[in-house]
Amino acid sequence: MKVSESLELRNGITLKNRFFKSAMSETMANGRNQPGEKHVRLYHEWAKGGAGVVVTGNVMVDRNALGEPGNVVIEDEKDMDILKRWAEKGTEYDTHLWMQINHPGKQSPKTMSKEPVAPSAIPMGEALKGAFNPPRALENGEIKSLVERYVKTAEVAKKAGFTGVQIHGAHGYLVNQFLSPHDNRRDDEYGGDLENRMRFLMEIYKGMRRVLGETFPISLKLNSSDFNQEGFTEAESIAVVEKMADMGLDLIEISGGNYKQPKMSTGTDSEVFFLDYAQKLKEKVDILVVVTGGFRSKESMEAALEKGHTDMIGIARPMALDPHLPNRIMSDDYEKMTTRRLTTGIKGLDEKMGPAVGNVYYAMQLKRIAEGKETQQHTNAWRPLLHLIATHGPQALKPKRRKRR
Structure with a gap:
């Protein structure tokens, strides 16, 4: 089996197989944004799981x-003991x-930042202004300080x-914001x-x-x-990968979209998102490529590896279940x-809240794994929706992105 x-x-380091558990936001940090034993137990289970x-x-670096409540933040070494436990078990x-x-x-979000920062003072857009405060443009010296934080x-x-x-x-985070015209x-x-x-990204990598x-x-x-005519394009993305590969980057994971354009596919007929883009990339750049999103069958995983369309199989939500x-x-x-669509039974509410509720549902499964419980696979959206409102208040009813972390 190719995936094994x-x-x-x-750099000469060997990975034991081709499974790549992509990032999912755990939202399990304490009120001081520190990781804890739940992180240790969750990642120990994933380590046992075979990826x-x-x-x-x-x-987060600041x-x-x-980005949301429960983010882990690392600015210094004060949480080294728990970080070592996390790393040891993981x-x-x-x-x-x-x-x-x-x-x-x-x-x-507004619940997190009164005045967020960005490369330029460009707000999130009319549809999202209720959920996000307008940003201010970073000063040159602040950018250099942020590089050092990374x-x-x-x-x-x-x-x-x-x-x-x-x-x-x-996904529209700060590095992506710098890349986007x-x-x-x-x-x-x-x-x-x-x-x-791309200078911000290059300085982070060099540092x-x-x-x-x-x-x-x-x-x-x-x-x-x-997926925005005014934004970061596929041609620019390939150019960035070529530059980063020349600088010595070890691996690239392909994704796409942001809050305003939450698309996860470039139009391929395959069940796997971004596979057509990955094929173009591998024809141009000598770097390991991971495609994440949409892998559900063993046959599709093996076919993608055998054809050389991806070097690893990126999986996220299925490993939360x-x-x-x-x-x-x-x-x-x-x-x-099969990762089934959640529903409240109310079409309009599902259309408005579906992506955000989905994120909460999978975060709830991560917490269950961390607590030694079985995951709960169902299609009832009410419990994650109520949890979302309890966490974010009225802001929870504002539009959110559909994305993987």
């Missing part, structure tokens, strides 16, 4: 810039545990025992043409490589496109998983 074969990164690589949910069974490092930029978080991750990091450059209208060295717009060393895995999650899914597939105890 090992894979070598360009070659497990990526954490959003770890306590004053959160790397058992020869599992790689990579920390996803992020900053929301202007995608920080680098510091990566340095702490390595010291704690995580075996890799992932820069989140997708719609969101980035600066006229200094961080704005203008693509070379300048991380400086403190992490040449053999420590650094990956990037990147949009194939923003069955944390041991990779082992089940490799032991031939699996056919196909």
Whole structure:
């Protein structure tokens, strides 16, 4: 079985198989944004589950810039003890545990930020103004300080025992905002043409490589496109990957969309999102590529690997329902998983709240795994909807994105 074969990164490190557990936001940090024993237990279950690589949910670099309640924040080494436990349990069974490092930029809800920051003072848009405050443009010196925050978080991750990091450059978060000509209208060295717009990402990568060393895995999650004529395009995405590959990036995970354009597919007839883009990318760039989203059958996973369309199988939500899914597939105890659509029974409410409710539903399953409970697979949207309202108040009824973390 191709998916059970090992894979070598360009830095010589070997991954035990081709399963890549993509990031999902756990929202389990305490009121001080610290990880705890629930993180330890959840990631230990995923390590036991058999994936070659497990990526954490959003770890934010600034306590004053959160994407949602319950985000873990790492600004320094004060939580090193629990981070070491998290890394120790998450790397058992020869599992790689990579920390996803992020900053929301202007995608920080009103409940989180009175004045979010962004490359330029471009608001989220008319449909989302009720949920997000208008951002202010970052000053040049602030950008350089943010770069160092990303680098510091990566340095702490390595010291704690995580075996890799992932820069989140997708889904409309800060790195993606810098890359997008719609969101980035600066006229200094961080704005203008693509070379300048990718400078923030390049400086983050260079800083991380400086403190992490040449053999420590650094990956990037990147949009194939923003699906917006004024935004980050597929051609620009390929150009960014080419540049990052030349700089020594180890792996690229493909995704797409943002709050305003929550698309997860580029139009392929395959059940797998972004597979057509990944094929184009692999024809141009010598870098390991992971496609995440839509893999449900063992046959589609094997076909994508055999044809060389992806180097690893990215899975997210199915592993929130069955944390041991990779082992089940490799032991031939699996056919196909269906992630069913949640419903309140009210069409208009489902259309408005469906994506946000889905995110809460899967976060609730992660908490159950962390508490040693069985996951609950159902289609009733009322419990996650009520949980969402209890957490966010009236802001919960504002539009939210449909996305993977």
